[in-house]
Amino acid sequence: MTDLVLALDFGGTKIAAALVDPFGSVVRSARVPTPSSNPWDAVASVISSVVQDSAVAGVGIASAGPVDAVAGTVSPINVPSWRAFPLRESVASLFPGVPVELAGDGVCMALGEHWRGAGQGSTFMVGLVVSTGVGGGLVLDGRPFGGRTGNAGHIGHIVVEPDGLPCTCGGRGCVETVASGPRMVAWARRAGWRAPDDADAALLAAAALAGEEIPQEAFERAGRAVGVAIAGAAAVCDLELAVIGGGVAQAGELLFEPVRRALKTHAGLSYLGGLEVRAAELGGEAGLVGAAALVRQTV
Ligand SMILES: [Zn+2]
Numbered sequence: 001m002t003d004l005v006l007a008l009d010f011g012g013t014k015i016a017a018a019l020v021d022p023f024g025s026v027v028r029s030a031r032v033p034t035p036s037s038n039p040w041d042a043v044a045s046v047i048s049s050v051v052q053d054s055a056v057a058g059v060g061i062a063s064a065g066p067v068d069a070v071a072g073t074v075s076p077i078n079v080p081s082w083r084a085f086p087l088r089e090s091v092a093s094l095f096p097g098v099p100v101e102l103a104g105d106g107v108c109m110a111l112g113e114h115w116r117g118a119g120q121g122s123t124f125m126v127g128l129v130v131s132t133g134v135g136g137g138l139v140l141d142g143r144p145f146g147g148r149t150g151n152a153g154h155i156g157h158i159v160v161e162p163d164g165l166p167c168t169c170g171g172r173g174c175v176e177t178v179a180s181g182p183r184m185v186a187w188a189r190r191a192g193w194r195a196p197d198d199a200d201a202a203l204l205a206a207a208a209l210a211g212e213e214i215p216q217e218a219f220e221r222a223g224r225a226v227g228v229a230i231a232g233a234a235a236v237c238d239l240e241l242a243v244i245g246g247g248v249a250q251a252g253e254l255l256f257e258p259v260r261r262a263l264k265t266h267a268g269l270s271y272l273g274g275l276e277v278r279a280a281e282l283g284g285e286a287g288l289v290g291a292a293a294l295v296r297q298t299v
Pocket residue numbers: 156157167168169170171172174176
């Protein structure tokens with residue numbers, strides 16, 4: 001009887017798989033870029049390169065969303081060739097008789113950080129990934145909470161500027177339109193920041209640390225938007241902790257300081273007095289560890 005779980009993290013830019021032991025440690029892993037066509041072939045090949053001839057006790061899948069956790073299908077925004085793709089069933093066909101669970105990558109990131117990272121010891125938390133987009137997921141009462149379809153906790157689409165810019169979701173003024181790396185860079189350019197064509201959030205952070213005012217203001221705006229959204233989510237879900245990861249969060253206090261300031265202003269209810277914000281600890285592994293945690297209880 002094996003105690004290893006296979007975790008798969010399907011994203012818009014990369015596909016990762018890992019064998020995870022009962023303590024949440026990655027035993028073996030592999031990753032490939034997400035191809036623009038035929039992503040299933042890449043998924044099957046990364047899985048086989050990780051599993052080799054090991055037996056697995058279960059499979060947990062984290063996928064870029066939206067997902068339909070009830071039907072087991074995924075429709076990742078950045079992978080147009082997959083609409084309602086039956087990812088759970090397709091993976092299950094490779095592992096007959098083994099439990100296979102699917103959740104959004106935001107839920108898995110939160111669950112991974114809750115199990116092995118910055119969320120350890122908490123019971124009601126939200127996890128955020130502030131990167132090329134802004135994703136998130138909830139752990140409530142110590143368990144992943146996906147909601148009706150598996151997409152709950154998508155904090156990047158809380159509206160912080162009702163008259164703001166159009167969002168990838170079809171709405172307007174979401175956190176993502178202010179705080180995602182590309183949107184921060186675009187805002188800074190519009191405000192007059194002179195930067196190379198390939199400037200990204202890391203360069204923006206370096207410029208802010210070097211004292212440039214416009215990049216500093218970009219992080220100020222992003223942190224405020226993230227903090228406002230966390231305050232709203234915390235008030236609704238009675239949260240004690242927000243864990244923030246992703247490339248933009250690598251900027252550290254440039255982002256976290258305005259987040260905390262926004263919470264001081266906007267998380268005023270007495271039951272939010274202890275609300276904490278912490279930096280994620282697992283980096284890119286959080287989704288894999290969380291995907292493994294999805295099946296940990298069932299195997
Ligand atoms: Zn949106």
